[in-house]
Amino acid sequence: MTATQHEPRAGTAPAARTGANTGDGDSVTLARPRFLGRRDRSRTLSLSVRFAVPLALLATWQVASSVGWLDPEILASPGSVVAAAEELWESGQLTDFLAASGRRAAIGVTLGVAVGLVLGVLSGISALGEELIDPTMQMYRAVPFLALVPLLLSWFGVGEGFKIILIAVSAVAPMYAYTYLGVRGVDRLVIEAARGYGLSGVRLVAQVIMPSALPNILMALRICLSVSLTGLIAAEQIGTTTGIGYLVSLSQQYFRNDYMVLCIVLYAAIGVLIDLAIRIVERLAMPWRSGVAAR
Amino acid sequence: MTSRLPRPRLRRLAAAVALAATAATLSACGSEDASAGSEGATVIKLVDPGNAGLLAYAKKTGVLEEKLEAADARVEWGGSYGSFTATIDAVRSGDVTVLEGAISPAIGYLSTSDDLKIFAVADRTKNPKAPVNDGLVVPKDSKVTSIDQLVGKKIAVNKGGRGEYLLELALDQAGIDPSEVEKVYLNPVQAAGAFQSGKVDAWWAIVRGYPTAVAAGAKTIVASTEVDDNDLTILAARKELVDENPEALKIIVDTLAELRKEGNAEPEKFQNVFTDSGPTATEGAALARDTEVDRYANPFRPVEDADLQTIQTVADYFSTHGFISKPVQASDAAVQLGS
Numbered sequence: 001m002t003a004t005q006h007e008p009r010a011g012t013a014p015a016a017r018t019g020a021n022t023g024d025g026d027s028v029t030l031a032r033p034r035f036l037g038r039r040d041r042s043r044t045l046s047l048s049v050r051f052a053v054p055l056a057l058l059a060t061w062q063v064a065s066s067v068g069w070l071d072p073e074i075l076a077s078p079g080s081v082v083a084a085a086e087e088l089w090e091s092g093q094l095t096d097f098l099a100a101s102g103r104r105a106a107i108g109v110t111l112g113v114a115v116g117l118v119l120g121v122l123s124g125i126s127a128l129g130e131e132l133i134d135p136t137m138q139m140y141r142a143v144p145f146l147a148l149v150p151l152l153l154s155w156f157g158v159g160e161g162f163k164i165i166l167i168a169v170s171a172v173a174p175m176y177a178y179t180y181l182g183v184r185g186v187d188r189l190v191i192e193a194a195r196g197y198g199l200s201g202v203r204l205v206a207q208v209i210m211p212s213a214l215p216n217i218l219m220a221l222r223i224c225l226s227v228s229l230t231g232l233i234a235a236e237q238i239g240t241t242t243g244i245g246y247l248v249s250l251s252q253q254y255f256r257n258d259y260m261v262l263c264i265v266l267y268a269a270i271g272v273l274i275d276l277a278i279r280i281v282e283r284l285a286m287p288w289r290s291g292v293a294a295r
Numbered sequence: 296m297t298s299r300l301p302r303p304r305l306r307r308l309a310a311a312v313a314l315a316a317t318a319a320t321l322s323a324c325g326s327e328d329a330s331a332g333s334e335g336a337t338v339i340k341l342v343d344p345g346n347a348g349l350l351a352y353a354k355k356t357g358v359l360e361e362k363l364e365a366a367d368a369r370v371e372w373g374g375s376y377g378s379f380t381a382t383i384d385a386v387r388s389g390d391v392t393v394l395e396g397a398i399s400p401a402i403g404y405l406s407t408s409d410d411l412k413i414f415a416v417a418d419r420t421k422n423p424k425a426p427v428n429d430g431l432v433v434p435k436d437s438k439v440t441s442i443d444q445l446v447g448k449k450i451a452v453n454k455g456g457r458g459e460y461l462l463e464l465a466l467d468q469a470g471i472d473p474s475e476v477e478k479v480y481l482n483p484v485q486a487a488g489a490f491q492s493g494k495v496d497a498w499w500a501i502v503r504g505y506p507t508a509v510a511a512g513a514k515t516i517v518a519s520t521e522v523d524d525n526d527l528t529i530l531a532a533r534k535e536l537v538d539e540n541p542e543a544l545k546i547i548v549d550t551l552a553e554l555r556k557e558g559n560a561e562p563e564k565f566q567n568v569f570t571d572s573g574p575t576a577t578e579g580a581a582l583a584r585d586t587e588v589d590r591y592a593n594p595f596r597p598v599e600d601a602d603l604q605t606i607q608t609v610a611d612y613f614s615t616h617g618f619i620s621k622p623v624q625a626s627d628a629a630v631q632l633g634s
Contacts, residue, residue, distance in 0.1 A: 073491050073511055084574075091572045150384070158374060158390040239374030239385050241343045246375065247574070252484040253377045255507040256574045 076258035081265060084258040088247075098266075100242040104160070104235065105228045108167025113224055115168070116175025117217070121205060123176070124183025124213075134180070141173040145227075146234055158239030163232075170231035171224040178223070182216025183209055215289070218282050225274045229267055244270075337368035337540040339547070340392040342382055343375040346575035347585055349554045350395070351568040362550050368543035377484065378502060379404075380456060386411065392533045393547065397526050398609045403455035405610075405628045406619035412537045413629040415530040415548040415595040416602045417555075425591035426584050427518045429457065429501040431465060434493060435512035442469045442517055448496035449477045451486040455618045457526060458483075458499040460609070463616055464524055465517045473616070506584055525608045530595060537630050545632050548595050555594035562589035597632045 058078065064070045065077030072080065088094040119137060122129035148169060156162040186209050194208040210217070236245020244266055251259030282289065339359075344350030353359045359370050376382040379396030383404055386394065401413055419428070431450070433439045439448070442465055452458035459478070466473050479486075479495050483504040490498040490508065497516065500508045509515065530551075532544055558565045566585055567576050577585055598606075607625035614622045 071491075087572045091570060093573055153384050153388055157388040158385045239342075239376065239390055241375050249377065250375065250574045254503060254574050255487055259574045 073257060076261045080258040081261045084256070084262045085265075088259075088262070097242055097244055097247055100240075101232055101236065101244045104163050104243065105167055105225070105232055108164045108231065109171050109224055109228045111164070112168035112171025112228075113175045113221065116172040116220070116224070117179050119172075120176045120179025120220075121183055121209070124180045124186075125205065125209065137173070137176050137180075141177060145170040145173070145231065149234060153238070162238075163235035163240070166235045167228045167231040170227045174223040174227060175220045178216045178220030179213065182213030182220075185216070186212040214286055215282075218278055218285070221281075222274065222278045225278075226271060229270065233267075335367065337366070337536065337543050338371050338392070339363065339368055339536070339543060340371045340373055340390060342373055342385075342391055342394060344372075345375065346569050347566050347577065348568075348589070349551050349558060349565065352554060352558075352565050353550065355568050358554070359547065359550055362546050363543055366540055366543040366546050368540055368546075378453075378456075378482070380453065380482070386533065389533065392536045393530065393544070395528070395530055397457050398529055398606055399460045399526050399613070400456040401529055401531055402606075402610050402613050402623050402628070403619060405623045406613070406621045409627060410534045411531050411628075412534055413529045413531045413598060413606065414537060414541075414544050414632055415551075415597055416605075417528040417595045418593045419526065419528065420591045420593055422591040424587070426587050427505070427515070427520055428588070429461065429499065429505045430518040431462065431497055431499050431516045432490070432505070432508045432513040433497045433516055434490065435514060437496065437514065439497065439516065440514075442466065443471060445497055445516075446471060446475045447477070449479050449494075451479045451481045451489055451495040451498040453482050453486070453499075453501065454480040455613070456501070458501050459618060460526065460612070461519055461522050461524055462499045463612075464522045468522065506581060510580060525605050525612075527602065527605060528593075528595075541630075541632050545597065548597055548632070552594040552596065555592060558589045558592065562586045565589050598629045599631070603629055603631075 061070075061075070062078050065072070065075075065079070070077070076084075085094065088097075119133050123133040123137070124130070145166070149166065152162055152166055152169070156165055190212060191204070191208060194204055199208060232243070233245045233248060236243035237249045240246045244263060247259060247266075248263045251257075251263060341350065344354055354372055363369060373385065373391055376385065376391075379394065379400040380403070382391055382394050385391040386404075387408070387410075398413070398416075401411065404411060431442065433445075439445060450462060452462050459480075462478070463473050466476065479489070481489055481495075483500070483502055486495070486498050486500070487504055487507065489495045490500075490513070491511070498504070498508065500513075530544075530548065537544065563586055566582055566589070570576055603625040606629055610619075610623040610625060610628065613619045
């Protein structure tokens with residue numbers, strides 16, 4: 001049984017050429033692994049492809065609005081959405097609203113992420129921690145956080161505290177789940193090796209377990225930030241006079257389709273920015289990842 | 296494959312993050328505490344009045360704050376809510392203690408809670424020059440021309456509020472059993488979308504929904520002026536506020552009544568009070584309409600004996616038509632200030 005041989009490319013490690021004996025004595029030559037190679041894509045091509053679909057959607061939207069296929073009461077035209085953005089920008093409300101939402105999200109996500117991270121690590125590294133925390137957290141994870149809104153309203157009222165806590169509550173579950181999985185997935189041999197070097201306790205967690213679980217933690221952060229947008233919409237619909245969620249609610253009250261679409265565009269833009277920020281953090285915090293990914 | 300950050304740097308980073316989070320949390324709590332205000336004074340918590348109307352003007356000029364000093368009370372302006380019904384959670388949690396609305400949604404609230412009291416009312420204008428406030432509308436391309444053609448059709452209304460109340464009255468007047476139409480319970484915002492996309496055949500449009508629908512070409516089948524309703528515009532307050540400082544509530548009624556006179560004479564200055572741009576700003580036909588609404592609106596007055604009878608009539612209608620599960624007594628629902 002001889003597998004197809006591939007000529008190694010320059011610079012690749014020599015593949016195993018040795019045969020191995022099977023039970024019946026046949027000699028088997030192992031295949032030389034094919035080097036996956038570096039698939040460097042042209043940056044321009046990559047960026048063009050990335051933007052192609054959103055731009056095509058935008059063009060279709062513009063054409064459909066111009067030709068009259070789209071009723072402006074159903075979906076405002078790109079032009080009117082841009083005009084709404086300009087109007088809001090000139091009055092200074094756009095920056096105020098973005099700042100207010102950003103502040104709520106930042107505080108809420110920080111609190112939620114801190115709680116989720118601590119619980120996830122405790123549950124991941126200790127059997128007792130898992131027994132104490134995991135069943136409750138799994139139940140908590142199954143509860144849609146929006147179902148807690150009436151309860152949180154009666155506990156905290158409609159003020160800033162409620163909004164921040166709702167966002168924090170939304171961030172705890174994904175942070176916990178991914179951190180727990182990440183910590184559970186840390187190679188036992190690595191931990192044993194670190195222990196051999198005298199690392200234990202907080203230092204072991206901070207210097208070995210956390211960096212190994214970092215891909216999961218960053219994925220959790222990405223999800224927490226996205227989920228926090230949902231929390232923001234829910235929180236800012238109630239009793240506020242500032243924020244993007246408030247703008248959604250205002251545009252509904254005043255039947256302003258252009259502002260409704262503007263809010264959707266703003267959420268999409270925030271989503272892209274979150275993704276970009278996490279990608280940058282990933283690149284900085286995990287430089288080794290770029291060489292070991294599947295492509 | 297561990298982090299390359301040296302430990303002191305890592306610690307400093309962690310400390311900085313923790314410090315920033317704590318500071319941000321404290322500042323968030325601080326902003327709430329700062330508005331908790333001077334000791335002893337009664338706090339009147341009002342909703343954000345938006346960009347038009349008496350309360351918006353009062354907020355801008357500070358006239359309420361000024362007058363309420365005499366009753367050792369002060370105003371705290373809160374968040375924005377779409378309607379009386381949307382404000383209910385905030386009323387229950389005590390974040391809003393005085394709010395404006397109509398008898399109909401207040402009765403809906405009072406059938407399940409007894410912590411709210413109607414303390415002032417304003418008659419709806421009968422002036423024929425005043426714009427119509429709400430009505431039963433059908434899409435512009437609908438073949439329906441009268442309410443009896445809506446038998447078996449879907450009609451959107453807000454549950455237990457003014458929309459459902461007026462629709463039932465209109466159906467009663469036309470001799471149609473309410474069970475012969477299919478009521479679809481939607482709040483005005485949801486109903487606007489359903490109506491626009493043709494998911495419902497008609498809609499009893501209220502608040503801003505009616506003028507918006509009419510401006511978009513919808514046809515009015517029944518206007519609210521054609522229905523003999525007993526609804527009044529009201530001001531309601533949480534019970535503990537009524538007990539604690541009725542004098543402050545009397546000042547609110549008097550101040551708003553004075554502002555109404557100003558509003559009737561110069562309605563223009565009560566429009567676009569804070570801003571001429573953004574989603575809350577009105578222009579063109581909408582601005583002209585809102586101006587006319589203010590020109591003909593009636594002032595608030597404290598609840599009188601006759602008003603108790605009106606409230607009872609609406610409450611009984613709600614009860615007999617099954618809008619509410621528990622009857623409401625006007626004497627419990629309203630308070631006569633100074634009596």
